[in-house]
Amino acid sequence: MTRHNAGFMAVDALCAAAAIPLKKPWLRAFCLGEGVYGGQRVCAAKPLTFMNGSGSVVPRILSRFSLSPENLLVICDTMDLPPGALRLKTRGSSAGQKGLKSIISVLGTEAFMRIYIGVGRPAPGTEAVSHVLGVPEGRDAADIADAARRAAQAVLRLLACPPEGVMNEINTR
Numbered sequence: 001m002t003r004h005n006a007g008f009m010a011v012d013a014l015c016a017a018a019a020i021p022l023k024k025p026w027l028r029a030f031c032l033g034e035g036v037y038g039g040q041r042v043c044a045a046k047p048l049t050f051m052n053g054s055g056s057v058v059p060r061i062l063s064r065f066s067l068s069p070e071n072l073l074v075i076c077d078t079m080d081l082p083p084g085a086l087r088l089k090t091r092g093s094s095a096g097q098k099g100l101k102s103i104i105s106v107l108g109t110e111a112f113m114r115i116y117i118g119v120g121r122p123a124p125g126t127e128a129v130s131h132v133l134g135v136p137e138g139r140d141a142a143d144i145a146d147a148a149r150r151a152a153q154a155v156l157r158l159l160a161c162p163p164e165g166v167m168n169e170i171n172t173r
């Protein structure tokens with residue numbers, strides 16, 4: 001898995017923890033699933049578009065689950081955090097993350113939650129694209145995989161706790 005797949009790793013961990021099978025609807029550019037965890041409805045999806053165009057499928061996913069953008073939580077990678085760090089934000093700009101930029105553009109709002117998984121900055125002389133599309137090794141790989149598991153647990157915590165409480169738990173690590 002590449003650094004750019006950190007969000008997908010977290011969704012996979014979420015689906016495993018909540019026993020949610022993901023399925024790809026026929027002729028759709030996404031996988032989705034739905035289940036119940038702790039008495040709460042949990043919906044999960046992974047766009048199958050290029051990252052820069054991931055916003056194109058979000059309205060259809062929200063419609064499928066009868067959700068509004070305020071119910072959306074996006075899990076994505078960021079080079080602005082060291083490998084394995086997590087940040088939960090309740091809204092905000094794309095911060096240069098092209099997948100988020102696509103989603104914000106299509107939805108016309110920044111008012112949705114996001115969990116950022118740190119993948120670190122590229123080494124000097126390495127292009128950003130090569131870095132995020134590269135496969136992490138050693139400590140970075142372990143830290144990113146651990147962060148994906150913690151991100152999934154943070155999503156489940158959000159079912160029972162307000163975002164501020166979950167932010168206090170994961171944003172300080």
